[in-house]
Amino acid sequence: MALMNANTLLYGARDAIAYHQAIQLPDDVRAAMFQADRDIRARLRKVTRFVIDSGRAMSYASAEYRRAKQEPLQFELRFLRQGSVVYDTVIDPARRPPQQTDLDDGIYARTSFLSDFEPGLAATKYFELVETALAPLCKERGWRLVTNKDTCVRVVIDEKIHIDLPLYAVPDTEFVTLEKCFQDVTGLKLVAGSARLSTVLDGFSDIRIPTDRVMLAHRKKGWISSDPRALHDWFVRECERHGPQLRRTCRYLKGWRDFLFLEGGPASIALMACAVRSYKEGGWVPQNDRDDLAMLEIAKRLPVFFSATIVNPVLPDAEPLNDWDEVTRKRFVNAANDLHGHMHTALEGTANAEITVRRLQEALGTRVPYRPDLVRAFDKTPARAPVAAVVASPLPLRRPTTSA
Known part of the structure; x- marks a missing residue:
């Protein structure tokens, strides 16, 4: 049983700004991020229309497609946006710069496929198209285009924000089915109602494009199977199950990671998988009004999870989510042990409110408010039979004296 209840420091109350509020993304940063993303989409749509209208699409076709097809x-x-913005786990980084808030916006090419479900679109040409389209926009806005990421094009907006653009291909036939289903549900064409696509997909899982039909462009490997919606669906299900x-x-956990590691801490998906596993394994009863105890329970298990294999929850045969070298693994395990030590002392190792606050700040940073009050x-001594109280007789009321 915990000696101390520090939930208000984490989750807050009506009259207190707590850690949960302190790590929220500021409204101005969020607005700037989404506006930049809308501008990127508009520029890519414009260039794509030019490619189609000018009949230049075949120049982006793979050699295999040109040999096999005539049309x-x-x-x-x-x-379709993905990642922490859609999961609603995005936070304001603790140490900016170099840490940045990122938005992942998947670009899906509705395109022709070969008979073996290899996209007819060449992956290298896909990267080239997106980068060529965005280079003038980046120059106009003072943004920086990053072209050395294996699975995305990155646009650095400023020291606070970057936008990652993973490039996907889906078969034309599957896309036609998706668009028809979307129109049946919303009454809108997909291109006009794309802002509602994520919400519709959440509610109608049967209209998804099959996972094995979604291919991700990779700069070195060409095309690899990858469907971000599968991960999204997994996390939504777990949140519905556990609250x-x-x-x-x-x-x-992301706030802890950002506070402790300037760069290169455990990946967000690895932390999410560990949190979900903590809830699934049982041995404790989650209480929605005790985030502090939930963090303690997760922290107890985190060193063990980091020491073993963290399996991708939607691709169990893929590389582990903690495919770290031994030096990195030891560093992360030690950090997890420290987190557990701080959480244990804060909640179970002291009856001093000031020590509780200091230990939580050592774990998560000074965005945990210094509010011992x-x-x-809680008293852990055994309960005793109640003793009759002796109540003194009330004193007579005295009228206040008034000055002359």
């Missing part, structure tokens, strides 16, 4: 390559782009606290604890202590 023009089908080619259109659609967009909103799971999403909050994932934010806290918000910490509640």
Whole structure:
């Protein structure tokens, strides 16, 4: 049993700004990020229309497609945001710069496929098209285009924000089915109602494009199978099963990571998988009004999870989510042990509210408010039979004296 209740320091109360509020992304940063993303989409749509209208799509076709096909390559782009912005686990980084808030916006090419489900669109040409389209925009806005990421094009907006653009291909036939289903559900064409696509896909899983039909462009490997919606669906299901606290604890873990590691800490998906596993393994009863205890329970298990294999929850045969070298693994395990030590001392190792606050700040940083008055202590001594209280007789009321 915990001696101390520090939930208000983490989750907050009506009259207190707590850690949960302190790590929220500021409204101005969020607005700037989404506006930049809308500008990127608009520029890519414009260039794509030019490619289609000018009949240049075949120049982006793979050699295999040109040899096997005679008809023009089908080619259109659609967009679907993914990652922490959609999971609702995005936070304001603790140490910026160099840490940045990122938005992942998947670019989906509706295109022709070969008979073996290899996209007719050449992966290298896909990267080239997107980078060529965005280079003038980046120059106009003072943004920086990063072209050395294996699975995306990155646009650095400023020291606070970058946008990653992973490039996907889906078969033309599958896309036609998706668009028809989307129109049946919303009454809108997909290109007009794309802002609602994520919400519709959440509610109608049967209209998804099959996972094995979604291919991700890789600069070195060409095309690899990868469907980000599968990961999204997994996390949504787990949040529905375990409640909103799971999403909050994932934010806290990301805040811990950002506070402790300037760069290169455990990946967000690895932290999410560890949080979900902590809830699944049982041995404790989550209480929605005790985020502090939930973090303690996760911290107890984190060193063990980091020491073993963290399996990708939607691709169990893929590389582990903690495919770290031994030096990195030891560093992360030691950090997880420290987190557990701080959380244990804060909640179970002291009856001093000031120590509780200091230990939480050592674990998560000074975005945990220094408010010992918000910490509640519990007496762990055995309960005794109540003793009749002796009540003194009330004193007579005295009228206040008035000055002359």
